[in-house]
Amino acid sequence: DIESSLSPARTLCSPDDGTGTKSWHKLKTMVHWSPFVVSFKKRYPWVQLAGHANFQAGEFGRLLKRYCECEQQCLLKLMKDTLRPYVPGYYGVVQREEQDYNLMDDLLADFDSPSIMDCKMGSTYLEEELLKAREHPRLRKDMYEKMVAVDPGAPTEEERARQGVLKPRYMQWRETLSSTATMGFRIEGIKKADGTCNTNFKKTKHREQVMQALEDFVGGNTQILRLEELRSVLEHSHFFRTHEV
Known part of the structure; x- marks a missing residue:
């Protein structure tokens, strides 16, 4: 962060x-x-x-x-x-x-x-944070709910079934949604x-x-x-x- x-x-x-x-x-x-x-x-x-x-x-x-x-x-x-x-x-x-x-x-x-x-x-996250999140994956229901609130079609079928997303997935999705990915x-x-x-x-x-x-x-x-x-x-x-x- x-x-x-x-x-x-x-x-x-x-x-x-x-x-x-x-x-x-x-x-x-x-x-x-x-x-x-x-x-x-x-x-x-x-x-x-x-x-x-x-x-x-x-x-x-x-x-x-x-x-x-x-x-x-x-x-x-x-x-x-x-x-x-x-x-x-x-x-x-x-x-x-x-x-x-x-x-x-x-x-x-x-x-x-x-x-x-x-x-x-x-970036709103550091590469080391992504690495830690991948080493110890944990589904985040709160981030899933935030994603759905913005774009109901954003979660994959698997994420929808589990009602959760991994933090790296959410953070990267969040940046491509806004001007961060294109304008910094x-x-x-x-x-x-x-x-x-x-x-x-x-x-x-x-x-x-x-x-x-x-x-x-x-x-x-x-x-x-x-x-x-x-x-x-x-x-x-x-x-x-x-x-x-």
Whole structure:
């Protein structure tokens, strides 16, 4: 799962006032989801577009994410990388109720009504995960039900009879269904400043569909969609070159 190694780099956010006047660097562009801690007294409810509930609200515009050593090492390296302005500031490990957490910036803390797009970049599984799953195959009823909910005709006769699928089969099917296989990323969900939320992107596969979703997200104001700037930084990032995404 990409979340275990590179979860800070999963969401693009647009300015919340619609004018494009907020600084893109102030926005910093990337965060998975957050409690929107704007001040000590002002808190917003969690917004989870995708992923697992591993976060807790912190103080002073920061948040806590359940400790993962691999992610800690990534965050420490990112603090010295050219990607530093685009990822949460990292402040080490803290403990709450006997549980360790990585403490990092909430990049949405300065916004009252941010627009959030959750994207999954690259493969959503590692080759070693597929190998383990093949060595110890286990039918997954939950993944079968997810598959049927999206495409009732997707399971094979054998999978239908067993009412389950193997994880590698599900993961690979999931990627060919979306733009991951053709474009290297997919959209998981969008929350707009007006509060509307859409997670119906499982079949957003073709380039035209993705472009339409991006244009709709920024309200047609492509001047604030600074992806070329981000691409340039990624091309010069040692971290990006040396990590699997």
